[in-house]
Each structure stands twice: as C-alpha cells, then as structure tokens.
Amino acid sequence: MNEKCCELLKKVIQKEYHNIRLDDMFYNADEFYYQFKVDEQISEKDFNKLEKEIKKLDSNIYFKLLKISGVYYKGNANNEMITRIVGVAFSNQEELNKYLQFLEEAKERDHRKIGHDLDLFCFSDYVGAGLPLYTPRGTIVKDELQKEMEKLCRKYGFQKVSCPSLADISLFETSGHAGKFNEELFRVESPKGHKFVLKPVQCPHHTQIYASKIRSYKELPIRYMESDKQYRAELPGAVGGLSRVYAITVEDGHSFCRREQVKQEVINMCNLIKDFYTRMGLWDQYWVSLSVRDYNHPEKYIGSKEDWDLCEQILKEVSDELGLKAKKCEGEAALYGPKLDFMFKDALGRDIQIPTVQLDFAMPKRFGLFYIDENGEKQTPVMVHRAVLGSYERFLVLLLEQFKGVLPIWLSPVQVNIIPVSLKYHDDYCKKIQQILRDEDIRVEYDDSKEQMGKKIRHSNLMKNPITIIIGDKEKENNLISYRRLGEEKTDTLNIEEFIKFIKKEINKR
C-alpha cells in the first residue's frame, strides 16, 4: 500500500508542481517517502489539496500525509536540500483510524507533556534552551534513579568518584576530544587569565585519578563511576525536550583493565546493563548496534588499526556469546573505539541510544597510563567506557514514555497521598498518619485543600500517585488506613502497623 500511495503522490506532485529537478522515493512497511525539488513553496498546509488529488486517483486507498521537511539530497550535508513528504497508507479505513489513534496516544505519552503535567522538569528562556531544570518532584525521581544505579554498580565493582566540571583545555587536547569536537566545547574564561573548558565527557578526568598513583596489575580492573553534568555545544536545531540538551547528566563509568581482562569486563558491563533494565521492566524492545569505524575514513579516529581490529572483534564475540544479535553499524564508533550501543524506542517508535559499552585502547596510551605487571614492567591498561542509564535526561524520555508517566512506587515523587473525607472531622487523624509515614521515610503528601473529596481523588490519580489513602470516621475511630492503588477500584483497609509493613514492602519491590 505504501508503495502504491507513494506512486500516486508522485503523480499528483508532478501534475500540481513544475520543474521537478530531483526526486527520489522509498518505502517500507511503516511509511513511504517521496523527495523532490520544485520552485514552489510547499508546506503542510497543502496536504489537504494533495490528499484530495490522491483520493481522486484511487478512492480505495486509505492514507495520511504525515510530515514535510527539508532533507539533504542523498543524506549528504554538502548537497542541496530537497523536500520530503512522508506518509502512511492502508488498505482500509479501520487500519488508518487505528494508526491515527496511535498518533493521538503518542502525544499523550510524550515525555515533555508528562514532565509538565507531573511537574518533573521545566525550561526557562532566561536560563536558556537545552538547559532543563528539575523541579522538586523531578529531582526525587532523578536522585532515586541515581541511588538505585549506584547500588547496582557497586555490586559490579564500581567506586564512585567526583570531579570538577571544568578542566584545562590540555586535558581534552590530550584525550583527542578537542581535536574532533572543537566546535562543541564550551569555553570558560576569567578576567584573571583562566582558560577552561566545561567537561564534555568525564573519561579524561577519570584517567587522572587512575594516574594519581602507581598501579599494580593486582589492582586491576579499577572501575570508577560518576553521575555528573557534562556540557556540549550541540547545534541548536538538534536540541529538544530531554532527548538532546546542552547540559546533560551522564551516568558514566570507566574500567581500567589488562588486555586479558577486556572481554570479561565487556561481558560484565553488558550483564550490568541487562540486570538494570530487567529490574526496571524495560528489557524488551531493544536492539543492539555494534558501532564500528567508518572504514573509508580512518582519519576520524584515534588509535592504531591493529587495536581497532581487535576491539571490534572482541565486541563481536561478546555480542555472539551473550546472544545480543548486534547489528553492525559502520561509522557509528566513538572517537577512540568501537561500541555496543543499546537502542530503545520513544513514544513515536524512534530509536534512542541509551546504554553503551565502549572499548578504548587509545586514550590510556595518549595519557601515558600504566600499571606494573608481574615482571615489574610498565604496561598500558585498556579503558572500557560504559553508560548504563546513559544520561538521566534520555533515560527519563524512555522511562516516562514507556510507563506513560506511571512510575513504580520506589521512583514516585509522592508515594502515598492522604485525602480526608471531611477536613473538619478527620484533619487531626490525617496529620497523625502523615507524621507516622514521614517518620518511616515514606514520601507522603496530605491534601488538606478545601476541595471536595471527589476532586482530590481525581487530582491524586492524575498526578499518578501510586497509593491514595482515604480517611473517614471508620478509619479514625478504629486506627485504620484505607487505600487504593492507582488504577484499581478495590479498596483495602489495614491497621497502621500493617500498612507500614505493606508500603515498605511495595517500595522495596523492583
């Protein structure tokens, strides 16, 4: 159907517009694309007309023109831009409706909408585009994720470190980042003559902690982790929502190990990733990219060909042994080495890269890192870079869109919301419950606004509070707590001690 519709669109465009200089079409199971260059301006406003013309040619085709945009001809930024129209076609109205409904629902679970509705993060024109501000509620989610992440990483042998946001430019010149990403560095100067760079990555800082002492082969692997902000001067057109920002909170980790340990180290990190995403209930709908060099342009990378060959081979072996079925993607490697990138989907089904494991033989050499081996000789360690959450920003995109804003109770900004049947008669008991739960370190809120109970319940549900407690005469007189879980009709009643036991058990669930 997509093929047929695309042909029809082409016919209509040729009829309606003149001087078509470039054209190109392709389609897959999901969409069709028609690309062309004409003199006239075409925008989404013309879709109505185009759709009518297509329908005239074939009334049995059910389709929608989705978007129009400029794209570089043949995907090369040196070429001129041409117009692309994207559409989708079905053989009956029902399927089309289903698809349109999916688009509507996707709007509802857009992380930007959820982030706003649930009061998790915001932006300010004063602060600047691409600089997200986490609200108190959003900060709870972020901090809880960090705690969980670090707890798990400690099991895998990581030690937390903490580095400044600034560094002398020479750090990044040595690492190679300044050479490749010169245009993307934020430079910071002072009237006193300081010349710094805001760190765009944490790995060079971590190498210097490694280098602060003489290391023995017995100590390796040494694994550092740090969740901190990095700053990258992205192109303005790339920035949007939490998917791509200038200030990015990266959950970064590096392992310094011996060559013989590399493969096991990569396996450990992949297991760590699997472990975390399984706990989060997100270990599905992913695919893995074996991101290798652009073989035609070796000058884009640092390090020797032999090292690269070996690195790519190791990652391939790990992929095979762990059954990751990694798809080889040329030109997707990092500056210093190939990667295994774990790709997930956003609300609209677009790929987002989140966790990653990267091999790096180059940077330790450039920094002259070494350890003393069994024979008392200096050896260069290998670095394995890894991100599990990736960045907190991008992880939140995945989390909010996959869960439609319904967070597990351990992550929820408010875990328990208390609503009185009557503020007049139940206020004291509600306050008492609130204090007891607070003392138990449960994130509890008490809605003592002068609203109707029904409205408070609705609000509590809209804010996706996992547990809503209702307190009335029955509870007050018998020292009980009645509660409902989000989305359930069933009400349970427990005494206070039982409730605390219950809620703690719920919070500990992963």
Next chain:
RNA sequence: GCCGACUUAGCGUAAUAGGUAGCGCAACUGACUUGUAAUCAGUAGGUUGGGGGUUCGAUUCCCUCAGUCGGCACCA
C-alpha cells in the same frame, strides 16, 4: 547549522478578510464539609514571544531576534 510550521493569561485554546481580545482548567475570595475521578457563586489575571517597519490604526501584513515543534545533518 539547514528546510518548514508555530508562539494569544500559569496551562489548554477561541477570535479579528487590519479597528487593542473571549472561554475552560488552575489561582484567589466566600458559601458548602460531602465515603472513592471535576460542588456552587464571585474576583483577579493579557503591552496577543522581544524589537523594528508599513499604516490614521498591527495580535493580524513585512523584516529581524528568541523560543517551540517536525525532519535533515551532527551526536564523545
């Protein structure tokens, strides 16, 4: 950065073929005190994103800057 669209009160929106703007939710005030998803009444809130231009007059037309969105390109 490139192509295109958009920007009206905290949020969601309506309107003007050029004559300074309505509504809903939220907020505030008052009444009501309710047993599981929106009580009633009232009040306040806008230099229609910023700047410039055309015009007797611009929220509407033009330019420009910023921001947002969809793509492209980029992504350590």
